[in-house]
Amino acid sequence: MRDNAAAMNPIYIVLIVLAVIAIGVFLYAVGIYNSLVALRNRFKNAFAQIDVQLKRRHDLIPNLVEVAKGYLAHERGTLDEVIAARGAAISAGQKAAADPTDPAAMKALSGAESQLAGAMSRLMVVVESYPNLKGNETMRQLTEELTSTENKVSFARQAYNDSVMEYNTARQVFPSVIIANMGGFQAAELFEITNTQERDAPQVKFT
Numbered sequence: 001m002r003d004n005a006a007a008m009n010p011i012y013i014v015l016i017v018l019a020v021i022a023i024g025v026f027l028y029a030v031g032i033y034n035s036l037v038a039l040r041n042r043f044k045n046a047f048a049q050i051d052v053q054l055k056r057r058h059d060l061i062p063n064l065v066e067v068a069k070g071y072l073a074h075e076r077g078t079l080d081e082v083i084a085a086r087g088a089a090i091s092a093g094q095k096a097a098a099d100p101t102d103p104a105a106m107k108a109l110s111g112a113e114s115q116l117a118g119a120m121s122r123l124m125v126v127v128e129s130y131p132n133l134k135g136n137e138t139m140r141q142l143t144e145e146l147t148s149t150e151n152k153v154s155f156a157r158q159a160y161n162d163s164v165m166e167y168n169t170a171r172q173v174f175p176s177v178i179i180a181n182m183g184g185f186q187a188a189e190l191f192e193i194t195n196t197q198e199r200d201a202p203q204v205k206f207t
Helices: 002-069 076-098 103-127 137-172 176-183
Strands: none
Touching: 002 076, 002 103, 002 137, 002 176, 076 103, 103 137, 137 176
């Protein structure tokens, strides 16, 4: 009996060691999974801050266009372009807000916001040619609010992109990439303005 027990001891020891290793690997995998979830939630929350500022920006634009209508009778095409671009940006923003983890939705939002920024920049160039419009107090206030909002969008976008970079890096390194693929953690899309002519926030300089 004692000889058999002694012979079995190494087997038990091996089994215990294997069990401890398995538990350790499992807990390590759980830790990686939870870390990826936390990083994903972080960039989703960062996008929520962008969404707030984009909605504020979208709300300001119709008021600005309405004021400009009275002065830009011969620039209807420019105004229509701004309104159309705003509508596309709102639609893209709604889809992105519904799922910021969807790379296609975020890419579409980047494109739509780039188009809107470009349309607004062209409108501001036109406004520069109309001194009476530049001197309108309502227009002045709206453009100041718009510039402030654009700055907030830029700040929120940078915070979002930083969170996305951290998340993407975490999901790409080994062994996190294994857990990421098994857990369905797809790569996140940066929120960028790709057209270099449309990167600057639309501004009006009153001189």
